[in-house]
Amino acid sequence: MRGHAGHAVSRRGAAVKAALQRLADEIEVPLDVLIQALEWQVTSWSGEITEQESRSLLAWRSAREEHERAWNQVQSVSGRLSTATSASNGNALRSVRSSLPRRNALKVLGLMVGGTAALYGARESSIVQSRFAEFQTGTGETREIALSDGTRVNMNTRTAINTAFSAHERKVELVSGEIFVVSTKEADVATRPFIVQTRQGHVQPLGTRFGVRQDSRVTQVNVEQGRVLIAPANARNTAALDAGWQTRFTADDIFAVEPTPPNINAWTRGLLIVERQSLGDFLTVLGRYRSGYLRCDERAAKLVVSGSYPLADTDRVLTALELALPVRVRRLTPYWISVEAVA
Structure with a gap:
């Protein structure tokens, strides 16, 4: 029985991931960005979001257009869930939100958003799914x-x-x-x-x-x-x-x-080559080659970058930036990196 239950959980997880991927494709954002939006929703649900986390959420939403798109979609799906849920079920849902550990809450939210995505829009996509x-x-x-x-x-x-x-x-x-x-x-x-x-x-x-x-x-x-x-x-x-x-x-x-900018296609050789590019634009491109969230503050974004960087090792690139520029790379988690200017 335990083996059958494990297979069922595995199939359910795969189905949720597939539904989330369909939703990500529908709104034209990477899957990891949608997951970040889900994580922020779980933080908001916890009822214990700090002022600093609120500011970080606003900064994340404004950092890229795709972040705001993902956040709005999660809010939209959550709204449909609330509308479709009876009062008693809504109270139970709020209880689940506040009582579950954050990781489990993320799984529950993924199940709900993934299932709702399958019902509310993935089937309507005119884009061939990646x-x-x-x-x-x-x-x-x-x-x-x-x-x-x-x-x-x-x-x-x-x-x-x-x-x-x-x-x-x-x-x-x-x-x-x-x-x-x-x-x-x-x-x-x-x-x-x-x-x-x-x-x-x-x-x-x-x-x-x-x-x-x-x-x-x-x-x-x-x-x-x-x-x-x-x-x-x-x-x-x-x-x-x-x-x-x-x-x-x-x-x-x-x-x-x-x-055409020089070396625009250097990625075919595994390199990111830039000449006097703003650090903000540089990190936007570099962020495509790593999972998670890569951001920089306003002062750091205006700094100028030149050089040749290996795309196969983005952590090495970030370390090189610390050595070459007046910045500090804060690694909150392996998937949440913040580049900040230092005095």
């Missing part, structure tokens, strides 16, 4: 895929793609994350084009090397060699982008082109 994608990378992971036509696709951290090759086209669907493509030029390119499909439209290379990043509302494109054609989903016009330039586009429009 967890079902043909090729995926986790946090801090990169990999290279060789396609049947000889094209090479480098996948950055937290990336998911699907491929669909037919007699009429060769398509890579960028579900989430970032890729760098080294494409080949087929003899029948006119009748069998290669395209990268995103939520906002598609990019068609003409035998080239280029990068594509799928953000929540825009697609970013940079060209290292050759030329690409950009076609927003709802626009009739297309635009060509040449080597050395980058741009962004929505489903309706294409932004003005800008020179």
Whole structure:
């Protein structure tokens, strides 16, 4: 019996994680950000949240747009739960909130939010879920895929793609994350084009090397060699982008082109190379390669960073920042890191 119970718990945990992942994909945030929002909700439920924790919660919510999106979703789900719960059950729920240890309370909240997510929106998603994608990378992971036509696709951290090759086209669907493509030029390119499909439209290379990043509302494109054609989903016009330039586009429009920053695709070599970049922007990028929450205060964010840093060891990068800049790295937990300016 104990073995059967263990399997049941394992299946339930997997189902909750899957539901949470669907909700995270639906609102376009990483799963770990949604879990952080859940942890903050548990802290609020405890009834013992301190003034410092309240300030930290506000700072976390304002640090990134995706944090606020995750927090609002958790609040929305909690509101639906309250509306759907009778008075007696509501009292019992409040009792559970205050009496359970924080870790167990997080599990209960995950069960409720995960189950509610399955009922209230995951089924409505128009985005192909990352967890079902043909090729995926986790946090801090990169990999290279060789396609049947000889094209090479480098996948950055937290990336998911699907491929669909037919007699009429060769398509890579960028579900989430970032890729760098080294494409080949087929003899029948006119009748069998290669395209990268995103939520906002598609990019068609003409035998080239280029990068594509799928953000929540825009697609970013940079060209290292050759030329690409950009076609927003709802626009009739297309635009060509040449080597050395980058741009962004929505489903309706294409932004003005800008020179591509040097070493923008250094991640394909396992490096983050920057030249006089603000520490705030630097940590935003570095945070994609580690689980948990990485933030910096206002003074630290304005400091300037230059150098070459290994993406495979983000803790080593943080240590290097302490040595090179007037900052202190506070490790509250392995998943909660704060970089603060020192006098």
